[in-house]
Amino acid sequence: MAERERVREAIQTPVDEAVKLLDASPNADEHVRLQMLINGWGRGIAAGLEELAIAIGDLGTDRRSELRPSRTQRKESRRVPRRRPPSLQQQAMRSGSYLRI
Helix, strand or coil, X not given: CCHHHHHHHHHHHHHHHHHHHHHHCXXXXXXXXXXXXXXXXXXXXXXXXXXXXXXXXXXXXXXXXHHCCCHHHHHHHHHCCCCCCCCHHHHHHHHCCCCCC
């Protein structure tokens, strides 16, 4: 399920429950009915924000795992011997142009 649909469903479920409560209590005064509806919307928005936070957390986890090498990759990079470039003296000795005094 896409993130947008998860958020929409998270908001819609508490709102639908509030509407059912409103339908079940037609004799409630206007203040109580408004309080039920606001409560449903508040719970829905809270649930939607929670779904967004989860999606953002998952996105951050995915990016960190892409950027950070795995343990096996780090171990393999440590095993690769690093060679220093030969010094000028070593280069001269190899080529035969080194003068001994």
